[in-house]
Amino acid sequence: MTDPGFTGEQQEYLKGFMAGVEARRGTLLPGGGEGGAPPDALRAAQDATLARGGKLVAQEDAKRAKHPLDRWDEMTARADADTFPKPIDDFIGRYHGLFFVGPAQNAFMCRLRIPGGILSAHQLEGIADIAQDCAGPYADVTTRANLQLREIPAAKGVEVVARLAELGIIPKGTGADNIRNITASPTAGIDPQELVDTRPLVRALHHHILNTRDLFGLPRKFNISVAGGGAVEVLEETNDIALRAVGTPDGLRYRLTLGGITGHRDFARPTGVVVKPDDAVRVCDAVLRVFIAEGDRTDRKTARLKYVLDRLGLDGFLALIEQRLGTALERIDDAALQHAPAPAKHGHLGIHAQKQDGLRYIGIVTPVGRLDVAQLHGIANLARRFGSGTIRLTVWQNLIVSDVPDSAVADACAAIEALGLGWQASNIRGGLVACTGAAGCKFAASHTKQHAAQLADFLDARIAVDAPVNIHLTGCHHSCAQHYVADIGLLGAKVERGDDLVEGYDLHVGGGAGPEQKIGRMIRPKVAADVLGPTVLALLSAWMRDRAPDETFQAFTARHDDAALAAIAQAEHAPA
Numbered sequence: 001m002t003d004p005g006f007t008g009e010q011q012e013y014l015k016g017f018m019a020g021v022e023a024r025r026g027t028l029l030p031g032g033g034e035g036g037a038p039p040d041a042l043r044a045a046q047d048a049t050l051a052r053g054g055k056l057v058a059q060e061d062a063k064r065a066k067h068p069l070d071r072w073d074e075m076t077a078r079a080d081a082d083t084f085p086k087p088i089d090d091f092i093g094r095y096h097g098l099f100f101v102g103p104a105q106n107a108f109m110c111r112l113r114i115p116g117g118i119l120s121a122h123q124l125e126g127i128a129d130i131a132q133d134c135a136g137p138y139a140d141v142t143t144r145a146n147l148q149l150r151e152i153p154a155a156k157g158v159e160v161v162a163r164l165a166e167l168g169i170i171p172k173g174t175g176a177d178n179i180r181n182i183t184a185s186p187t188a189g190i191d192p193q194e195l196v197d198t199r200p201l202v203r204a205l206h207h208h209i210l211n212t213r214d215l216f217g218l219p220r221k222f223n224i225s226v227a228g229g230g231a232v233e234v235l236e237e238t239n240d241i242a243l244r245a246v247g248t249p250d251g252l253r254y255r256l257t258l259g260g261i262t263g264h265r266d267f268a269r270p271t272g273v274v275v276k277p278d279d280a281v282r283v284c285d286a287v288l289r290v291f292i293a294e295g296d297r298t299d300r301k302t303a304r305l306k307y308v309l310d311r312l313g314l315d316g317f318l319a320l321i322e323q324r325l326g327t328a329l330e331r332i333d334d335a336a337l338q339h340a341p342a343p344a345k346h347g348h349l350g351i352h353a354q355k356q357d358g359l360r361y362i363g364i365v366t367p368v369g370r371l372d373v374a375q376l377h378g379i380a381n382l383a384r385r386f387g388s389g390t391i392r393l394t395v396w397q398n399l400i401v402s403d404v405p406d407s408a409v410a411d412a413c414a415a416i417e418a419l420g421l422g423w424q425a426s427n428i429r430g431g432l433v434a435c436t437g438a439a440g441c442k443f444a445a446s447h448t449k450q451h452a453a454q455l456a457d458f459l460d461a462r463i464a465v466d467a468p469v470n471i472h473l474t475g476c477h478h479s480c481a482q483h484y485v486a487d488i489g490l491l492g493a494k495v496e497r498g499d500d501l502v503e504g505y506d507l508h509v510g511g512g513a514g515p516e517q518k519i520g521r522m523i524r525p526k527v528a529a530d531v532l533g534p535t536v537l538a539l540l541s542a543w544m545r546d547r548a549p550d551e552t553f554q555a556f557t558a559r560h561d562d563a564a565l566a567a568i569a570q571a572e573h574a575p576a
Contacts, residue, residue, distance in 0.1 A: 041292045042067070042217025054298045059177065060219075062088050068095035068176065069216055075158055082155040084108070095178065095216065097164075097171025098157045101150070104442045108152035110135070110160050111174040115206035116184035116199060116226075117145030117393035119169075121380040124391055126167040128376035134160050139376060141369040143433060143481060144223070145234075145393040146174075146181045150440055170210060177218045179209050179288070183234050184226040186392040190354040190361055190402050191230035195245040195340050196252055196277065198228040204281050215288055219295030220303035224284065226254070229340025231347045232363075235395050235513050236260075238482060240291075240305045241284055242268040243275065247338030253330070254280055255337060258287070258317070259306045263479035265519050266306050269314060273329045274337070286324040290317065342515040345468040346430040348394045350423055351409060354402065360409050361392075361402040364416055365425045368434045368449045369397030378419040386412035397433055429456050431470030435480040437492070438503070444475025445492035446503040451529050458533035463540055469553050470512075471536070473505070484519045485511045487553045488536060495526040504528040507535065509565060510557040518554065523565040535569050542568045 046056060046064055056064065071092050078085060085093055090100040099109045112127070127147060131137055136151030152160055164171055173179060182202050189197040205224065209215050225236040227244040236242035240261070243254035253274035260268030275283050294312065296303045309317055322328055349363040364379070371379070379399065383389050388403035404412050416423055432455075435441070437448030452473045459465075474481035475492040483489030489511050495504035507527050511520030527535050543556045557565060 040217065041214035041289065045217065045219070045293050045295070046297060048293070049297045056297055057300055058088060059091055059300070060297045062092060063177070063217070067213075067216075068092045069172075069213065072096065072158075079155050079158045082153075084154045091176055093157075094175025095173060096161055097174045098152075098161065099175055101440055101442065104438060104440050104444070105151060107136075107150065108154070108157045108160075109440065110149045110152060110157070110164070110171060111142070111181075112147045112149070112164065112169055113171050113174050113181050113206075114146050114169065114393060115182050116188060116202040117181075117186050117395075118188070118199070119391050119393070121384040121389040121391065123167050123169060124376055124380040124383075126163070127169075128373045128380070130160055130163050131376070132373050134163070137373045138370055140436065141366055141371070141393055141397045141399060143235075143395050143397060143435070144181045145183050145186060145395050147393070148436075150436075172210060173216055175221075177220050178216055179218070179222045179224060182206055182209075182224050182226065183236070183239070183395055185228040185230035185234055186232050186348070186394045186400055187230045187352075187361060187402070188228055190356065190359070191228070191232075192353065192355045193229060193231055193341050194355075195229035195247065198226045198245070201243075201277060201280055202226055205284060208281050208285065212285070214292065215285075217292050218288070219292070219297050220300065222288065222291065222305065223260070226280075231341075231344050231352070232394060232396075232400075233343035233345070233347070233514050235482065235485065237267040237513060237517060238262045238485065239268060241287055243280060243284075245340065246274065248274060248332055248336065252277065253332070253337075255334075256283070258314075259309045261304055261306045262482055262484045262519065263477065264304070264306060265484060267517060267519075269309065270334060271314060271318060272331045272333065273318065274332050275330070282325065283321070283329070286321045289324055290320045294320070345470075346425075346427070348396045348398055348400065349425055349430050351413075356403070358406050359402075360404045360406060361400050362404060362409070362412060362416070362423050363394075363400050364398060365422045365429065366398050368432065368452045370449065375419050375421065378415070379421075382412055382415040382419075386415065396431070426456075426460050427465040427468045428459050428471065431468055431487070432456055433470070433472040433481050433486070435474045437473075437475045441475055443478060445494050446473075446475055446505060446529060448473040448475045448481065448490075448492065451490075451503075451505075451532065455533055455536065459537055459540065462537055463544070465540060465544065467552065469540070483508055483511070485513045485517075486520060487511065487557075488539065489520045490527075490532070491522075493526050495528045497528065502528050502530070505532060507569060509539065510554055512554050516552070516554055521562065523562050524569050527569075539565070539569050 134156040135149040140148045184198045184202045223239040224241045225239040227236045229245045238260045242257040246255045256273040257268035383401045386408045392400040434448040434452035438444040470486045471488045472481045472483045472486035473490045474483045489508035490505035494501040507524040508520035508522045512518045
């Protein structure tokens with residue numbers, strides 16, 4: 001179709017021009033349906049990009065050559081040969097939940113899919129067995145109420161995925177350009193203050209996503225959260241689609257906000273739209289299909305939903321959703337909505353009464369999200385012995401065991417302690433979050449989990465903070481630990497020290513979520529890890545000493561300018 005004498009730019013133009021002509025004629029394109037049916041959503045969106053003269057990025061070319069869900073045979077062949085994938089094949093493998101994490105580790109990581117973060121004791125035992133047999137002997141709780149397995153050899157990758165499927169855990173689409181694990185209120189169905197039990201909606205969304213092939217054709221990753229109004233914050237405003245239960249004059253609805261991506265300093269935007277529970281799957285599907293059609297496939301940096309909203313405007317995007325639905329969206333002014341009480345900061349820890357008489361749930365502290373095989377088995381066992389065998393993960397990298405009778409609480413707590421864990425934490429440890437860091441991620445500039453543990457030890461030995469504070473350590477700009485929404489957010493950075501580069505962090509303060517929603521601001525760049533403790537201690541000490549009555553750390557930082565806070569945060573100002 002093209003002459004070899006044409007330049008590459010001319011060939012791309014001609015390719016796009018012909019794709020547009022064929023699309024308008026209804027000609028069947030490669031990958032299209034049988035009998036002249038239109039191509040699938042992925043192919044149609046790519047064709048439209050080419051027709052406009054755009055050049056697909058390498059990841060889109062790979063998806064166009066052969067759909068990632070149809071490449072399982074390639075993955076099994078590499079497992080048989082005991083080899084890891086090359087970069088573009090690694091991208092494809094992430095559609096099945098496997099990530100090659102070299103050079104940080106010469107191994108796979110497998111990210112699971114646990115909708116709403118709720119799993120059974122049987123499943124947790126199975127995960128522990130897989131970790132023991134096929135991976136590093138531990139699992140990490142993530143900031144999407146999920147689990148990761150790491151240190152998986154090349155030959156064991158597909159075995160991990162297969163064994164997870166046998167447990168009813170399908171990691172399909174947990175990486176690459178897909179909808180990630182759905183987060184939701186971890187206390188759904190048991191929380192006295194919730195407006196609605198979100199589990200039926202989460203279940204319906206989960207299976208709709210897994211069983212709708214078009215929804216594996218996104219231009220970039222996508223996050224969905226569902227909040228029922230419970231006492232544990234789910235950080236829904238950090239998601240591309242955020243549904244929060246609200247009361248209206250006509251009954252329960254979900255308030256729809258769109259485009260959250262705090263790594264790019266944006267919370268989900270209010271739309272004025274509310275959705276009936278029975279319509280939520282259909283509306284989410286329409287949002288996703290507009291994103292598939294309109295998302296950028298020529299530049300990975302601007303391919304997230306936020307940038308579609310920036311380009312089309314909120315009204316323009318909502319109009320396309322209504323066009324897909326064939327009906328108008330319901331709109332109610334935010335002032336007319338009735339909300340559940342605000343979540344409790346650090347409400348993910350401790351012993352709490354359930355809505356069911358005589359039952360309690362217990363929030364268990366994990367050491368920066370990591371649990372070894374013995375602890376995984378022990379948690380499964382105590383959940384079965386003292387509760388209903390239900391484990392609930394949270395976005396705070398901890399977990400909850402539910403349905404514990406009042407009479408069994410003391411024994412359950414003793415069993416938790418016997419595992420080297422606890423249900424209580426200081427106001428510093430209770431909100432301590434850390435991503436994988438340089439130990440397991442090639443992007444990270446610092447060893448976040450190690451530094452988080454050291455920071456907590458340092459601070460707890462020197463200061464008794466009497467109100468909850470969230471401290472998040474993230475290794476790179478991808479912000480997996482969501483440093484911008486923390487009271488103290490630490491972003492990994494390399495710090496010059498003489499002729500050397502040492503690990504450190506850019507220091508941000510004043511972020512928050514939920515009722516404290518705010519993007520944190522950087523007050524001091526490149527703080528070396530070995531002076532991080534005294535630096536943070538100086539800030540916390542000034543807050544405790546100089547605050548107004550009942551003033552939160554966030555409010556304290558808000559009434560000081562950057563220069564004043566930077567001066568406070570000098571390590572040499574810290575108390576001995």
